[in-house]
Amino acid sequence: MEKGGDSGMSEQSRKPMSIVPYNPDWALEYKREQERLLNALSPRIATMEHVGSTSIPNQAAKPVIDMFAAFHTLEAPSVYSRLLKDLGYSYTDAGMTGRHLFVKKSGGARTHHLHMLPSEHFYERNELLFRDYLRAHPESVSAYGELKLSLMRQFSLDPEAYTRAKTDFIQQIVDRARTEKGLPLQSVWED
Template sequence: MREKVEITPYDPAWPALYEAERESLLKELGGDVAAIEHIGSTSVPGLSAKPILDIQIGLSEMVPATVFEERLQRLGYRHQPGADDPNRRHFFRKGVPRTHHVHILTMDSREYRRHLLFRDYLRSHPETVAEYEALKKDLAARHGHDRGAYTDGKTAFIEEIVERAQKERGQE
């Protein structure tokens, strides 16, 4: 069954839900994790979003997904191997409909840094949050039953914001 893309108003409970999940992940994964970050739209105060918490787990070096599968299953996560790049990224999701995503990446990867740059830029630029929210709502209205098209429609905007964030930080 395909899940409908639904954008909901910002929920002030999202940060607390993330913190609770972070604690569960730390208890289950312990020393295998170098960092855990709340990323994605639910991590940006005031931004409407799909009500799915995106959590990024940073590793010092990539390991096979099997290292995490059983322990994450105990927390209700299911590995999504089709969304993996085994050498760079593992992806797990939780809930039906989904409520959480876990992205496992190495901390030195482009994607790991990109997620943080995008989140941090939005947190400090409310005018950009409004633009992004309008884009997301428009895409959800046009591609509500096609998650791939919805996601693809955000790519150019996200890349532009990451470039701005890099320039702002002198990382061109």
């Protein structure tokens, strides 16, 4: 799902990770940022979605707004760098094939991740299926929150190990979501 999502984060790996209780303001912050981004990226952008734990009601999360944006044609990162500079975003080479990652920071801490992807099969992406499944199954939200807090204590200084340790749980949820939608099963580490 977020393969390489924490790579290139050496500045963050020196600081302990922080997972906080769900904040309903995250949805409002997404809407504000979505409007800014749609204005800046129009007409290139097809659609945008709030993803990740901040998009799931009652889910404990790292306080970073994750966004997926689908593009009719995915252009070079330099094109978007010019369009997003005034909004405070910078390109980050996260080692993820077939997408670009732009990051916004405040006070040196990441506040927003903008993942740019091709529009083809956008709504079949594991990240969106995972989000939608958890939104519909609050018992899984609780289990995921407990797992995340436990792993954060264990891997607070190693975001990559933290992400890898969540893989089995995430894979189980994605498998259920893909089965419900009649989609073939797929590894969460596939791009």
